[in-house]
Amino acid sequence: MSYKFSLKLNILTPTIIANGNIISPIEYIIVNKRYYRMSEKVYEKILDKYSTNLNRSIYQLLNGKIDPYIFNILKKHAKEYSIYSMPIDTSKTEGTIIEHFKNYNYTTIIPSSTIKGFIRTSLLYYMLKKNVNLLIKACNRIEETLSEINTSLLLGNFYRARREAKRVSEEIEKMVFRVGNADILKNLRIFLNKVNNLENVLSELKVINRNNKQTISQQLAEFIRKGSFEYIALVNIDKYKIYNEDDIEQYNLYIEKTRKMLDKDTLFDALKTYSRDIFDYEKDLLKEIYNNVDNFERFFNKRSFVIRIGFGSGHLWKTIILLLIKNNKSLYDKLKDTMSKLYGRTWNLISVKLYSGSIEVPLGFSSIFIEEVV
Numbered sequence: 001m002s003y004k005f006s007l008k009l010n011i012l013t014p015t016i017i018a019n020g021n022i023i024s025p026i027e028y029i030i031v032n033k034r035y036y037r038m039s040e041k042v043y044e045k046i047l048d049k050y051s052t053n054l055n056r057s058i059y060q061l062l063n064g065k066i067d068p069y070i071f072n073i074l075k076k077h078a079k080e081y082s083i084y085s086m087p088i089d090t091s092k093t094e095g096t097i098i099e100h101f102k103n104y105n106y107t108t109i110i111p112s113s114t115i116k117g118f119i120r121t122s123l124l125y126y127m128l129k130k131n132v133n134l135l136i137k138a139c140n141r142i143e144e145t146l147s148e149i150n151t152s153l154l155l156g157n158f159y160r161a162r163r164e165a166k167r168v169s170e171e172i173e174k175m176v177f178r179v180g181n182a183d184i185l186k187n188l189r190i191f192l193n194k195v196n197n198l199e200n201v202l203s204e205l206k207v208i209n210r211n212n213k214q215t216i217s218q219q220l221a222e223f224i225r226k227g228s229f230e231y232i233a234l235v236n237i238d239k240y241k242i243y244n245e246d247d248i249e250q251y252n253l254y255i256e257k258t259r260k261m262l263d264k265d266t267l268f269d270a271l272k273t274y275s276r277d278i279f280d281y282e283k284d285l286l287k288e289i290y291n292n293v294d295n296f297e298r299f300f301n302k303r304s305f306v307i308r309i310g311f312g313s314g315h316l317w318k319t320i321i322l323l324l325i326k327n328n329k330s331l332y333d334k335l336k337d338t339m340s341k342l343y344g345r346t347w348n349l350i351s352v353k354l355y356s357g358s359i360e361v362p363l364g365f366s367s368i369f370i371e372e373v374v
Helices: 042-049 055-062 068-076 112-130 132-154 158-177 248-262 264-286 293-299 315-327 329-343
Strands: 002-011 018-023 028-031 034-038 082-087 097-100 188-209 215-236 304-308 351-356 360-362 365-373
Touching: 028 068, 042 068, 055 068, 082 188, 097 188, 112 132, 112 158, 112 188, 112 215, 112 264, 112 315, 132 158, 132 315, 132 329, 158 329, 248 264, 264 293, 264 304, 264 315, 264 365, 293 304, 293 365, 315 329
Parallel strands: 097 215
Antiparallel strands: 002 215, 002 365, 018 097, 028 034, 034 082, 188 215, 188 351, 304 365, 351 360
């Protein structure tokens, strides 16, 4: 069984897919309300061209600062020495910057791995919601882990407690997607096909306390403010024969589970179900901060829906929270209490991440239109 489908993602609110890199203050300049990210070899070029009077400037660079002499050189050659640039939408122009994911030629993109991650979480949620026995098994594992985490907390071993919290989420994923050592979603591949009308901006990522509306932190970051992305997804179930066919029973179980999970009707229904439930959950949390979230309702129909990706999404834990609130409230209360102790704050109630430019909106909302390709 094989088929392919397209996904068209349109940015609704500014989005960050971080690549893990933090840009230091000596790696960029801001000139005339535009941010220029400097080339890695920029200072070699400056030394070649301007070899005198640099002693003080180099000392400043070693201390993470650009002095006026170097700044004027960079300003003069901003386009020549930069690898990319974008407008700014903030009055804050100093500090480190969270870098957005980019492709080989520095185009800011939403990578296909992000879309596959959303599909994976949608299927995880859907399978646990539909399979009572699997959900009970996951709940039992969470309860066992809470006991282990509380023991670690009593012993003051916070590192071990956090590791156990991470491990339980990974184990729940394995319950759904693994047969032996084979991962069912290896049969799903996604490729970024087109990027349209892209608009990047440097602004501030703001984290606020949801309860008292106080700012917890602010950080410069690269955002996608507008744009659309087109992806092609390929499902090819019989191609991956991971098991030795001598082990017929396990191989047949793998094929059976894969066919059931990646059947197009199941997959599309999982995406719609999860996006609907997670949006309703997010909407209730965000209404006090952003009263226009109801406007996104118009994107829900037979083949389109709203998703949240990147910073602020927190899909895996929100999946577990949603399932427990609806199916095992007492276990949810235990989980909330234990995680609050672990992180030293009221878990899942403390913060929301916002784009804090000329308008202030929650991060990462996009609409997706899905269509089978014949």
